[in-house]
Structures are given as structure tokens and as C-alpha cells.
Amino acid sequence: MSKKQKKMLIRILVAAALMILLPFLPLKGYLEFALFMVPYLVIGYDILIKAGKGIRNRQVFDENFLMAVATLGAILLRDYKEGVAVMLFYQVGELFQSYAVGKSRRNISDLMDIRPDYANVEIDGKLEQVDPDEVEIGTTIIVQPGEKVPIDGVILEGKTSLNTSALTGESLPREAAEGDEVISGCINMTGLLRIRTTKEFGESTVSKILELVENSSSRKSRSENFISRFARIYTPAVCYGALALAVLPPLVRLLFLGLSPEWGDWIYRALTFLVISCPCALVISIPLSFFAGIGGASKEGVLVKGSNYLETLSQTKLVVFDKTGTMTQGVFEVSGVHHSSMEDKKLLEYAALAESASSHPISKSLQRAYGEPLDRSRVSDIEEISGNGVTAKVDSRLVAAGNAKLMRRLGVNYQECHHVGTVVHIAIDGAYAGHILISDVIKPHAKQAIANLKKSGVTRTIMLTGDMKKVADQVAAELGIDEVHSELLPADKVAKVEELLAGKGPKEKLAFVGDGINDAPVLSRADIGIAMGAMGSDAAIEAADIVLMDDDPLKIAKAIRISRKCLRIVYENIYFAIGVKLFCLALGALGIANMWMAIFADVGVMVIAVLNAIRALFVKNL
Amino acid sequence: MKKTYKIDVDCANCANKMEDAAKKTTGVKDATVNFMTLKMIVEFEDGQDPKTVMQEVRKNCKKVEDDCEIFL
Numbered sequence: 001m002s003k004k005q006k007k008m009l010i011r012i013l014v015a016a017a018l019m020i021l022l023p024f025l026p027l028k029g030y031l032e033f034a035l036f037m038v039p040y041l042v043i044g045y046d047i048l049i050k051a052g053k054g055i056r057n058r059q060v061f062d063e064n065f066l067m068a069v070a071t072l073g074a075i076l077l078r079d080y081k082e083g084v085a086v087m088l089f090y091q092v093g094e095l096f097q098s099y100a101v102g103k104s105r106r107n108i109s110d111l112m113d114i115r116p117d118y119a120n121v122e123i124d125g126k127l128e129q130v131d132p133d134e135v136e137i138g139t140t141i142i143v144q145p146g147e148k149v150p151i152d153g154v155i156l157e158g159k160t161s162l163n164t165s166a167l168t169g170e171s172l173p174r175e176a177a178e179g180d181e182v183i184s185g186c187i188n189m190t191g192l193l194r195i196r197t198t199k200e201f202g203e204s205t206v207s208k209i210l211e212l213v214e215n216s217s218s219r220k221s222r223s224e225n226f227i228s229r230f231a232r233i234y235t236p237a238v239c240y241g242a243l244a245l246a247v248l249p250p251l252v253r254l255l256f257l258g259l260s261p262e263w264g265d266w267i268y269r270a271l272t273f274l275v276i277s278c279p280c281a282l283v284i285s286i287p288l289s290f291f292a293g294i295g296g297a298s299k300e301g302v303l304v305k306g307s308n309y310l311e312t313l314s315q316t317k318l319v320v321f322d323k324t325g326t327m328t329q330g331v332f333e334v335s336g337v338h339h340s341s342m343e344d345k346k347l348l349e350y351a352a353l354a355e356s357a358s359s360h361p362i363s364k365s366l367q368r369a370y371g372e373p374l375d376r377s378r379v380s381d382i383e384e385i386s387g388n389g390v391t392a393k394v395d396s397r398l399v400a401a402g403n404a405k406l407m408r409r410l411g412v413n414y415q416e417c418h419h420v421g422t423v424v425h426i427a428i429d430g431a432y433a434g435h436i437l438i439s440d441v442i443k444p445h446a447k448q449a450i451a452n453l454k455k456s457g458v459t460r461t462i463m464l465t466g467d468m469k470k471v472a473d474q475v476a477a478e479l480g481i482d483e484v485h486s487e488l489l490p491a492d493k494v495a496k497v498e499e500l501l502a503g504k505g506p507k508e509k510l511a512f513v514g515d516g517i518n519d520a521p522v523l524s525r526a527d528i529g530i531a532m533g534a535m536g537s538d539a540a541i542e543a544a545d546i547v548l549m550d551d552d553p554l555k556i557a558k559a560i561r562i563s564r565k566c567l568r569i570v571y572e573n574i575y576f577a578i579g580v581k582l583f584c585l586a587l588g589a590l591g592i593a594n595m596w597m598a599i600f601a602d603v604g605v606m607v608i609a610v611l612n613a614i615r616a617l618f619v620k621n622l
Numbered sequence: 623m624k625k626t627y628k629i630d631v632d633c634a635n636c637a638n639k640m641e642d643a644a645k646k647t648t649g650v651k652d653a654t655v656n657f658m659t660l661k662m663i664v665e666f667e668d669g670q671d672p673k674t675v676m677q678e679v680r681k682n683c684k685k686v687e688d689d690c691e692i693f694l
Contacts, residue, residue, distance in 0.1 A: 050688055105658065280633050287657055
């Protein structure tokens with residue numbers, strides 16, 4: 001609790017104690033009034049002062065003013081106890097609100113506690129802690145086990161496991177060794193690292209993320225704008241209602257019905273109105289829900305750039321994917337060795353050696369699959385046949401590695417592969433030795449991700465790719481994606497997304513998921529652009545509305561579920577708060593609700609709405 | 623030009639009022655107050671001096687909500 005809050009707590013306790021004691025004293029007349037004014041002033045002096053300033057500044061619908069009028073009105077009607085109680089409960093509510101908001105502010109900033117406090121720089125052989133802001137590009141910094149990597153860079157020396165969970169929500173540590181790039185915000189778990197920085201602190205991943213998260217709730221959602229507009233109308237409307245309630249019924253009774261006007265009763269009902277007119281419960285709970293939702297999402301490695309995006313995401317019905325890098329790894333790997341006349345490993349060895357002079361991705365993946373260093377001296381007479389493949393002498397045997405055309409050209413009887421991907425046929429000394437299938441590997445969670453999306457209420461999943469139809473169709477079938485559009489150029493993707501945008505209903509939102517590298521136009525064209533695997537990629541963070549820090553496609557469905565939960569809470573709060581207020585207004589007008597009930601309802605609604613809002617923070621098990 | 627200022631205010635509705643007041647100040651193109659992070663982001667019109675404009679913004683905010691502060 002802050003100093004301000006502690007002071008308020010003491011005032012509340014003093015006033016409450018006096019409130020309980022005073023009714024036991026046999027008081028009458030002015031003495032009673034005077035004694036009740038003590039707790040009233042203890043608890044409400046600041047409200048009265050602020051109300052006075054409000055009047056001077058012509059802020060009539062200021063809530064301090066409303067509270068002052070309501071309580072002073074009650075006192076004039078000789079309901080001293082009520083006047084004090086309303087002020088007391090109002091202050092209790094305010095204290096609770098400020099405590100809850102402060103607490104959740106701290107909670108959420110703890111979640112995002114990735115800001116490094118210092119960087120270790122070696123100066124004259126001694127380690128010195130300096131402000132990360134002062135470290136220049138190209139400086140060597142040292143990160144000890146247990147410390148955060150303060151600035152993006154490349155490892156010069158050392159080997160370690162990095163804990164990236166603060167950035168990605170992924171709890172499995174990531175291995176890193178010499179030559180690897182490391183991004184700031186990771187925690188070095190095991191080994192000592194020497195890192196050469198490649199960016200300034202302000203440009204490092206950790207700064208970008210913090211900036212993004214801190215600015216996120218400034219882009220306000222429709223619900224937030226609705227509620228602040230509502231508050232602007234609500235308070236004056238209720239105040240005029242109160243005025244009407246105080247004046248009209250008594251006049252009607254007096255002039256038309258010939259009854260006694262009962263001014264006191266109607267004025268009391270009007271004062272009840274004023275108590276209910278404070279909009280704070282409404283106004284606080286909505287941004288608080290969004291703030292908590294965005295905070296919870298960032299804990300899971302889902303960065304949302306604004307409440308408006310969270311709102312749109314919750315209405316997502318169509319999800320459009322890019323294939324390469326999003327649903328697949330985007331790296332080509334040997335996925336099978338078929339019809340081999342020798343050991344698979346041996347065949348790979350021959351293929352890798354024959355292709356060893358090439359820098360083509362295919363030869364790279366062959367070498368990776370073989371996994372052992374190649375002895376180039378075993379290879380001679382390498383001949384590349386453009387568009388076909390290579391022939392070479394390996395261990396004095398003639399090896400031909402290439403596509404079907406090469407086999408036909410050499411007159412080798414080859415076997416067609418019925419799997420999808422790039423096929424490298426191998427012939428050794430003119431005899432067919434089998435083929436190696438190289439394909440882009442589907443991400444391990446991709447299938448589950450599509451199933452989860454369906455479960456979270458997404459009606460259509462569409463994949464767009466520049467890849468061949470055969471490959472695209474097979475990937476889509478395997479993953480259970482509804483529609484595929486293949487062999488698209490980047491411009492075609494934009495056109496396709498526009499077509500989809502035009503064809504959907506107004507309430508259905510379209511999300512595009514890409515790896516952010518060359519998807520920027522599509523990311524910005526879609527209702528919601530989601531960039532994934534964006535750790536360290538500024539372009540993606542820039543172009544997208546939502547950034548998934550790691551490249552796990554499961555996070556897409558998770559993000560949607562987080563947004564749905566958050567929005568559900570927002571609507572619950574809107575309906576609940578407005579509903580209870582209107583209900584109390586009705587009861588107040590009928591004379592059923594007294595001021596006690598009104599203030600209880602007001603503070604109670606706020607407490608419940610705030611607690612409900614904080615629920616948006618808990619997203620772990622969604 | 624956009625600038626971010628730290629603010630201090632106790633209630634969410636007051637934050638909304640500050641936002642309105644800031645928006646209406648001459649020289650301010652747009653303003654957002656973020657109650658949760660206690661920040662005010664002000665976009666100035668071209669050729670306006672942020673320092674003088676912010677003095678006005680502060681004055682106008684104080685008018686609608688006495689108990690607020692903008693740290694300039």
C-alpha cells in the first residue's frame with residue numbers, strides 16, 4: 001500500500017469506529033448533528049474540497065461533486081448516519097479500486113520483468129557492471145550463469161542453455177554455442193558467455209518488446225471507447241433524472257392529484273440516484289480487463305499490439321496461413337531413403353560426396369542428413385549437368401545423383417517416387433541404387449494447431465503458398481486445412497486475401513499468419529496480421545498486429561482463446577455493471593432502494609468487476 | 623511529433639476526462655491517456671513547441687481533474 005492509501009485506510013477506520021459508537025449515545029438536536037459531522041469530515045473532507053474546486057472549474061458532473069451533494073442532502077434531511085455511511089463506503093470503494101489497480105499494475109509489470117539492469121563489460125581485465133544503454137555496438141560483454149542477456153549479439157566464446165521462457169513462454173531451454181546469435185531477454189542458465197553485441201540496447205529485442213507491451217493498451221478497443229462515451233452520457237443523464245425525480249412527482253401530486261407533495265421523500269430518492277450515478281466501476285473494469293488479457297498473453301509469448309487487436313482477434317472466423325515457415329519448418333530435410341540397394345547411410349554418403357561441391361540447398365540437406373564430415377579427396381571428376389544433377393567419381397566408382405531426367409539420360413531404369421518433395425535418384429556404376437526424398441518438414445504441432453483452431457470456433461482455414469500444387473495439396477490434406485491456393489506470387493497472395501475479405505460476413509474477421517519475412521503487405525491487409533517466429537526480426541514486429549515470439553503454430557489457437565476469454569470478461573463486466581446500475585436506479589425511483597443499498601450496489605459492482613477483470617490474466621490452461 | 627509523458631491520476635474516469643481535455647488543447651493533434659500504464663501520449667500539430675503546449679495541456683487537465691499530475 002502506498003502512503004496515500006495507508007492514510008485513507010486510517011481515515012476509514014476512524015470514521016467507521018465513530019459511526020458505530022455514535023448511535024449508542026443519547027443525542028438530540030444540534031449536538032447530534034455536531035457529533036456526526038466529525039466522522040463525516042474525517043472521511044469526506046477531501047471530497048468536499050475537490051467538489052468545491054470542481055464547481056469553480058465548472059465540472060458539475062464531477063463525481064466528487066455528486067457525492068458531496070448526495071451526502072450533504074442526506075444530512076439536510078437529518079439522515080446523518082446515512083450521509084456519513086455513503087461517504088464512508090464511497091471511500092472504501094475508491095481505496096479498494098486504487099489498491100486493486102496498483103496490484104495488477106505491479107503483477108503485470110512483474111510478468112514482463114525482462115528488462116536487464118546492467119551489462120558486464122570487461123575493462124582492463126576487470127568485470128564492470130554498466131548501464132546497458134551505454135554499451136556500444138561491437139563491445140564484448142560477459143554474461144554469467146543466472147544472468148539475463150542484456151543486448152542482442154553473437155556468442156564469441158562459451159556454450160550454454162538459454163531459458164527463453166520470459167520471451168516465448170516456451171519452457172524448454174535452447175542450446176547455444178559459439179557463433180550463434182543470442183537475443184536479449186534470455187536467461188543464461190549454465191555456462192559463461194562472451195558476447196559481441198550487434199545492436200544498441202534501444203534496438204535490441206528486449207527494448208522492442210517492452211516498448212510494444214507498454215504502448216499496447218493505448219490503442220483502444222471499441223468496447224473501451226463505447227464505455228467512455230457511455231460514461232460521458234450516463235452521469236449527466238442520471239443527474240438530470242435525479243433533478244426530475246426531485247421536482248416533478250411532488251408537483252404532480254400537489255397540483256393534479258391533490259395529495260401532499262412529500263418533498264422530503266422524493267428528494268431522498270433523487271439523492272439515491274446521485275449515488276448510483278458514478279461511472280467508475282464501468283470505466284475501470286474494461287481497460288483493466290484488456291490490460292490483464294494483454295499481460296497474460298505476453299506471458300505466453302503472444303504479444304498483442306493493442307486492445308483493439310485483441311478484440312478483433314476474438315471475432316476471427318477465417319485463418320489464412322502462409323505455408324513455408326509457418327506450417328512447415330522452411331528448411332529442406334531428407335525425409336526418406338527408398339528402394340536403396342545398399343544401406344541407407346551408405347547411399348546418403350555417396351550422394352553427399354557426389355554433391356559436395358555444390359552449394360545448392362539440396363546438397364546442404366544431403367550433407368546434414370549424412371551428418372559426418374566429408375572427405376573431399378575421395379571425390380573426383382565432378383561434372384554438373386545443369387537441370388539434371390551431377391556425376392562424379394567417388395572411391396573410383398561412378399556415382400550419378402540427380403532427377404529423373406538424369407536417369408533417363410544415362411539410360412538407368414529408375415523407380416518413381418510417389419511421395420511429395422524433391423527426389424534425388426542415385427545410380428552407381430550405371431546401376432540404379434535408390435532415391436532420396438527431400439522435403440520441407442511439417443512442424444510437429446501443425447496438425448494439432450489446425451484442430452485446435454477448429455475447436456476454438458474458426459470456421460475456415462485457408463493456406464496460401466507459392467509452392468507447387470502437388471506439394472501444397474499434400475500438406476493441406478495432412479494438416480486438415482480446408483482450402484489451398486498454390487503457385488501464388490506474393491502479389492497474388494494479397495489479391496487472394498482481398499478476395500477472401502470481400503467474400504466474408506461483416507462480423508467475421510480474417511487473420512493472416514505468416515513468418516513475417518516477405519508477408520508484410522498481406523499482414524497489413526488482413527483484419528489481423530499475426531507474425532510468428534518473430535524473435536529477433538524487427539520487420540515482423542513492425543508489420544504485424546500480433547506477434548508470436550516462437551514459431552509454434554499451436555500459439556495461434558491459444559492467442560484466439562486468450563482473446564475470447566478476455567472479451568467474454570469485458571462483456572460480462574459491461575452487462576453486469578450497467579445492468580445492476582439500471583436495476584438500482586429503478587428501485588431507487590420506486591423508493592425501494594435506500595441510499596445504503598445504492599452505495600453497496602455501487603461499490604459492490606466495482607469490486608466484482610475488478611476481480612472479474614483480473615481473471616483475464618490467467619491464461620495458462622487455455 | 624509524438625511524445626509520451628508519465629502521469630499520475632487516481633481514477634479511470636478522471637483519466638478519460640484528462641484525455642478529452644488534452645485533445646481539446648490547441649496545438650494538440652491527438653492524445654491518448656492510458657490509465658493502466660499511467661502514460662499520456664500526445665501528438666503535436668506541426669510547428670508547435672511541445673513544451674509550451676504541454677503547459678497548456680497540464681493546465682486544462684488540472685481544470686477537469688484537480689488531483690492529477692503530468693510529469694513534464
